Amino acid sequence: MAASAVLLVGGMFVVAQRVMHKSMHGPGRGPMMMFRQLDLTDDQKGKVKEIFEANKGTVQPLMEQLKANHEKIAALNGSDDAQLQTLAKQQGALIAQMIVAREHVKSEVFAILTDEQKAKAEQMRDQMKQRFQDRMKSWGQKGDAAKGADEEE
Numbered sequence: 001m002a003a004s005a006v007l008l009v010g011g012m013f014v015v016a017q018r019v020m021h022k023s024m025h026g027p028g029r030g031p032m033m034m035f036r037q038l039d040l041t042d043d044q045k046g047k048v049k050e051i052f053e054a055n056k057g058t059v060q061p062l063m064e065q066l067k068a069n070h071e072k073i074a075a076l077n078g079s080d081d082a083q084l085q086t087l088a089k090q091q092g093a094l095i096a097q098m099i100v101a102r103e104h105v106k107s108e109v110f111a112i113l114t115d116e117q118k119a120k121a122e123q124m125r126d127q128m129k130q131r132f133q134d135r136m137k138s139w140g141q142k143g144d145a146a147k148g149a150d151e152e153e
Helices: 002-025 030-037 042-076 081-111 115-152
Strands: none
Touching (some): 030 115, 042 081
């Protein structure tokens, strides 16, 4: 059961890490895609770029630490529960720091948006949230089907 919990947390971390990495670095993904849909002015685009650059020094080291811890966890292969617990706690703390950093960036960016852009951003966020929930439901249903097949055997 503990191994399942660790795998679940590890899986969530991998997803979170990829999402954060893509949203902060990937072209056409995450906030960058959203900003294009918000029709930012050239001035706003420049300010967003400045905000991302100013926060890069906080986010990049966290990403590197998350990746290094993830590699350590993977290398353990569940062989050392005490070390796994330590690394899992470190991952949790790093993810918490990443969430705080992301929210600071979000706050700074929202401060430069017009009321109309803020409303559109909230609408897009709600749509993304709904798509995520739909995927999770679909994933859960696939897991339930697999579980039912296992129980029949």
